[in-house]
Amino acid sequence: MKTIIEPFRIKVVEPIRMTTREEREQKMAQADFNPFRLRAEDVLIDLLTDSGTGAMSTRQWAGIMEGDESYAGARSFFRFEAAVRGVFGHRHVIPTHQGRASERLLCAAVVKQGDLIPGNTHFDTTRANIEASHAEALDIPIAEARDPENLHPFKGNIDLDRLAQVLEREHHRVPFVLITVTNNSGGGQPVSMENLRSAKSICQRFGVPLFLDAARFAENAYFIKLREPGFQDKSPREIAKEMFSYSDGALMSMKKDAFGNIGGVISLNSDSWAEKIRTLLILTEGFVTYGGLAGRDLEALAIGLEEVLEEDYLRYRIASTAYVGKHLEAEGVPLLKPFGGHAIYLNGRKFCEHLQDEQLPGWSLSVALYEHAGIRACEIGNVMFGRRKPDGSWQWPALDLVRLAIPRRVYTQSHMDYVVEAIGELYRKRQEIRGLTFVQRHDVLPHFSARFRKV
Numbered sequence: 001m002k003t004i005i006e007p008f009r010i011k012v013v014e015p016i017r018m019t020t021r022e023e024r025e026q027k028m029a030q031a032d033f034n035p036f037r038l039r040a041e042d043v044l045i046d047l048l049t050d051s052g053t054g055a056m057s058t059r060q061w062a063g064i065m066e067g068d069e070s071y072a073g074a075r076s077f078f079r080f081e082a083a084v085r086g087v088f089g090h091r092h093v094i095p096t097h098q099g100r101a102s103e104r105l106l107c108a109a110v111v112k113q114g115d116l117i118p119g120n121t122h123f124d125t126t127r128a129n130i131e132a133s134h135a136e137a138l139d140i141p142i143a144e145a146r147d148p149e150n151l152h153p154f155k156g157n158i159d160l161d162r163l164a165q166v167l168e169r170e171h172h173r174v175p176f177v178l179i180t181v182t183n184n185s186g187g188g189q190p191v192s193m194e195n196l197r198s199a200k201s202i203c204q205r206f207g208v209p210l211f212l213d214a215a216r217f218a219e220n221a222y223f224i225k226l227r228e229p230g231f232q233d234k235s236p237r238e239i240a241k242e243m244f245s246y247s248d249g250a251l252m253s254m255k256k257d258a259f260g261n262i263g264g265v266i267s268l269n270s271d272s273w274a275e276k277i278r279t280l281l282i283l284t285e286g287f288v289t290y291g292g293l294a295g296r297d298l299e300a301l302a303i304g305l306e307e308v309l310e311e312d313y314l315r316y317r318i319a320s321t322a323y324v325g326k327h328l329e330a331e332g333v334p335l336l337k338p339f340g341g342h343a344i345y346l347n348g349r350k351f352c353e354h355l356q357d358e359q360l361p362g363w364s365l366s367v368a369l370y371e372h373a374g375i376r377a378c379e380i381g382n383v384m385f386g387r388r389k390p391d392g393s394w395q396w397p398a399l400d401l402v403r404l405a406i407p408r409r410v411y412t413q414s415h416m417d418y419v420v421e422a423i424g425e426l427y428r429k430r431q432e433i434r435g436l437t438f439v440q441r442h443d444v445l446p447h448f449s450a451r452f453r454k455v
């Protein structure tokens with residue numbers, strides 16, 4: 001059969017509320033033109049993020065009832081530890097409440113002022129945590145990653161020559177290298193096994209540990225199966241295990257590929273780093289066997305880690321994301337290609353060619369999309385990554401994207417047909433999209449809180 005169906009049926013439903021264009025314009029103005037400030041109940045289809053927004057399975061909900069809420073040594077922790085170790089394979093498994101808690105703990109434990117952390121492309125919270133430790137976050141993706149139309153199958157790859165050069169010169173101030181699978185900020189693009197293997201051997205040459213940001217490791221594993229010679233007949237679990245075998249540790253936001261509504265983990269081999277991290281964990285997150293989570297969360301995450309590696313699920317996941325991309329492409333909408341695993345990225349600058357960078361084309365598009373059809377998307381571009389230089393002028397990122405992140409197991413194909421139709425319509429009248437300018441902007445993670453007005 002050519003039709004790939006959702007490999008589940010729906011047992012519980014959550015109503016969504018229809019709104020009028022007038023209502024939405026008013027809500028958006030009240031939110032100071034920042035989609036993060038909207039009330040979720042005013043959103044029809046929420047593609048702001050695929051993080052923590054997935055639907056749990058019947059097995060996960062059953063696990064919730066089984067959660068052991070003991071303060072120390074809970075049964076749920078040992079299930080969690082076994083599930084993580086069964087895929088990641090590292091010695092120490094430390095639960096945290098979400099990905100950025102893992103980042104903060106790792107940075108606080110091992111990153112010093114003046115250090116340098118190279119990676120393919122750091123996610124925004126990762127970069128912010130590195131910078132909060134007065135260290136430098138260096139993005140060195142392959143050159144192909146900078147071209148939104150380039151069809152390279154592994155645009156998430158790190159530039160190995162540059163990695164070797166950087167480590168040659170600077171290894172004394174590099175506590176670890178961090179590769180994000182899939183590369184979210186670079187468009188949900190996968191990293192190849194070959195790239196991970198080579199990155200590991202370069203890191204090894206300089207005695208620098210390699211860490212993975214594993215938020216979407218299962219989607220990455222499936223892309224390897226689809227695209228990298230030699231992996232067609234391997235299971236996603238086998239592929240994932242090989243990916244982690246090249247790492248000395250991993251951070252994971254388990255709100256993505258573990259189907260958690262909350263949760264994270266640090267998994268690593270170093271005894272001394274694990275000890276430092278656990279000390280900090282107890283200080284601010286919780287005891288070492290729950291790390292800021294409830295026992296029931298640990299239980300659901302352990303089950304989620306198994307379910308995400310099921311091949312039927314991953315086939316559906318990657319195909320249903322590509323479905324949105326293919327149909328938008330047929331409407332002529334400028335997109336980042338190849339299509340990512342968890343999201344389709346609109347090219348904001350190309351979509352809104354009539355707007356200058358200062359008028360925040362991607363962000364303006366995300367506002368227009370809500371006003372037009374009640375769809376909430378997330379800019380990953382000028383607002384998120386634009387920097388003011390000391391002379392007051394702006395430095396804009398290479399790409400100004402709008403991400404349509406697709407929550408896991410939540411929306412059906414007709415929801416996505418609506419999204420495609422709405423964006424197609426908006427594209428045909430794109431000249432009407434008005435630009436925006438900042439009214440208020442904080443320097444740290446500005447997108448969450450900034451206020452705007454239309455120009």
Ligand code: F0G
Nearest residue numbers: 049051098099100123125184213215253
């Ligand atoms: N790393 C990656 C690659 C991420 O995508 C995220 C979160 C984090 C780390 C931080 O994890 O949210 O659990 O603290 N990404 C979400 C997103 C927020 O929308 O892409 P967190």
